[in-house]
Amino acid sequence: VGELTVKMIILMKNNNLTYFFSHPQFVRLSEIINQIYLIGQSLQAKRNDEKEKTKRRMENEMEQMVELVLSDSDRFRDVSITFLDVAKAFYYAATCGDHLQTHIA
Known part of the structure; x- marks a missing residue:
């Protein structure tokens, strides 16, 4: 889902x-991004005691994402x-x- 979302945005942009x-x-x-999406989906089904561990996994994936984005060349920046x-x-x-949801509503 994550990859598909990004591809659609890129195709609409350019x-x-x-x-x-x-x-x-x-x-x-x-x-x-696909890992982040899957972890996020599984987070909803977890018990409270498992959620913190799952959130840490998701945060680790986000850190990897940020590191890759910051290390990219200008050609790949967008x-x-x-x-x-x-x-x-x-x-x-x-x-x-x-x-x-409370902020949106």
């Missing part, structure tokens, strides 16, 4: 960026920022979902 889809950096960022934006949305929805 079709010329599609050549990045096979780039090793794109592949790695795709793996991380794509990396898109990955980070989507990852943050998944992260906040999973870890602060109830709190976010």
Whole structure:
């Protein structure tokens, strides 16, 4: 879901960026964002005592994402920022979902 979301955003922004889809950096960022999404989905089904451990796993994935984004060249910057934006949305929805709903409502 994460990778698909990023690809859709990239295609809507600029079709010329599609050549990045096979780039090793794109592949790695795709793996991380898919992990973040899956961890977030599993977090909802966890008992309270398991949630902290799962949140730490998700935070570790987010750290990897940020490190990759910060280390990217200018040529790949827009794509990396898109990955980070989507990852943050998944992260906040999973870890602060109830709190976010009260702010939105």
